[in-house]
Amino acid sequence: MNNEPKLDLKHFLSHTHMYVYPLNFDNVANYLNGYEHGINNKDITSNLKQFVIKNHSVNSSSDGWIGQMKRLSNRLNQTPLETFKEVVSNLIEKINT
DSSP, rough: OOOOOOOOHHHHHHHHHHHHHSSSSSHHHHHHHHHHHHHHHHHHHHHHHHHHHHHHHHHOOTTTTHHHHHHHHHHHTEEEEHHHHHHHHHHHHHHHH
C-alpha cells in the first residue's frame, strides 16, 4: 500500500495561492519539481510533458517541461501560468473521462 500524500491537482489549480507565493509560473514550477523530488515520483510533470507533446505538438527539449510550457504559452499568446493552468485542467479532464 502506498501511503505517500498525493497532490490534489484540482485543488492546487483553484487554490494555487495557498501553495505558492508570490504567484507566478516560476514558483509554481519550482513547487511541483520540489514536490515530485520529495516523494521521488515524477508522474505529474511526466504526464504533463506527454500531454503537451500529444495535444499541442510542442516537444520537450533540454529545458524540460518548464521550457515546453513557456514555448506553448508564447504560441498561445498567454502567460506561462495561464497556459499551465489551462493544460493541467485539460489533462485532469482527460484523465477523468
